[in-house]
Amino acid sequence: MGASADLANAAWLDPSRPVPDVRTPLPGPEASAVYARDQRITSRSLPRAYPLMPRRASGAVVEDVDGNLFLDFNAGIAVTSTGHCHPKVVAAVQSQAADLLHYSASDFYLPVYSQMCEALAETSPISGPVRVFLTNSGAEAVEGALKLVRYASRRQNVISFLGAFHGRTYGAVTLTASKAKYHSGFGPLLPGIFHAPYACNQVDPVTGARSHDPAETFDYIENVLFRYEVSPAEVAAIFVEPVQGEGGYIMPPAEWLVRLRELCDRHGILLVADEVQSGMGRTGRMWAIEHAQVEPDILISAKGIASGLPLGAFMARAELMESWTAGAHGSTYGGSPVPCAAGLATLEVSSRRTYWPMRSIRASSCSAGCMRCMRSIRASSPMSAGLG
16 A cells, blocks of 8 residues: 555545635634734744644645645645654554653663664665664754764864755854854854855856856865865864755755765765755655765754654764763653654655655656746745745
8 A cells, every 4th residue: 555545634624625725814813813922922033934823734734723724835844754644653643642751761771762763773874883863853963963073083173064054053053054144143153163165056146047066165175174274184074965955955966975975085074964854755765865875974864754743863873873972962852752653653654665766756747837836826825935
């Protein structure tokens, strides 16, 4: 039975209704009340793209608090990898919640924690044994990986890329260079972080089209950074998104990632693949870096790893994680039972041999039509956003 058979409509969703189906002005009366309360009480730092107030969802359909139906191209911001409220994920969450809501895996041997680590390790694009650390979020996984590369290498410096987004906590936001506003007002940031041009860095000022100079990144790293700013012998790692997300959804040529791996090997630098956005099958393979047949030393994941529950992870070559001692890193909530149960169910659904290939084929076949539809919607509706 294909994955699509698992995404049967929820009981609340009338199959005769079209999607989208907007029956009130936007925002509607209930949504307006939510908006008013939110504006009074929540942090002003939340960016809020548009006034959608979701009440419930199933598959790719979201219902707002006024009963309007929307087709969700956001996937909860790249999170609901198996669709909203996949029945297998919901059942796993309900079952685990009835047995054990929380026990800290940092201090005790929580069975579902090591089960989740083992299942995730089976998907690893890293040859040989790996070890896994579970977190609450992508940013927290980035922070853990940053600690690990410095600890394991005994080197203090790290390179990231212009256009990168790695999170908003201090280390992660220092690695980030997609928007200057993420740094504004928060200095001094973490020392020892350098940025280099990403692939396809040249942008036509008129058309916005990108072009790729195969030598640009490596000329800058070796002839500018390594010559004037930091010795390669003191660089612990290079953090890279195999597909850059917030920087413009840029998929670099495979040869660029191959050359980046070779540069790291030449200087004894660890390669860290941040797959928080690009992983969990979003490119048609479990991990985007697999398209280039490049192996990272550390891989970071979150977002779609548990279909919407707060779970992140970083996995690394076993010898790296075996280099740090007990107490060097931990987490009270990371890998809590309910998110782990959701993660195991998510991996079980996505482990089917046809799941990611079929998603890739379907995405390719409907991409042009979807883009035309989205451009039309964007032109006519203030409730649409996010299309480049």
